[in-house]
Amino acid sequence: MAFESPIARALNHLLASEAWARERLAPFAGEVIELRAPLLPALRFVIARDGQLAPGAAGPSALVVSLQPEAPAATVRGEEHLLRAIDVQGNAKLASEIMFLARHLRWDAAEDLSRFVGDVAAQRLVGTAKTLAAWHVDAARRARARSW
16 A cells, blocks of 8 residues: 555545545546645645545656745735645646635535534534634734734
8 A cells, every 4th residue: 555645635535525526636537746835845646537636646747736935924815815826837627627626625624523522512613713713814914914
């Protein structure tokens, strides 16, 4: 069994819960996607027939997705700023599908968490986490607005 990176596991977990997303990737079976981020080694995945990602792909990349150095800061500014901090090169149709998935595929944290703590507690924990994250984003925006 090949080692599966935490990134591949997380992406496949998202894809496993959304049949529509796997159906959008399945026509690209056999294509290699390379993910590049500053200070990290490049990650390569091949799209499997079922629309999931298999690690350790060989051959040329059909698509290279590069996170720019400003990507972490762009997450605070919102989805559109983050998407502008992503450079995509290669197969235009595959790039379009990947960007569509980036905009629409979401993790249902409460669903996963409910397996361990129950539905009500999971909803409350996720709600609290979202409130805390929103507070941090608001604080970062205010701090940026005050800096000169």
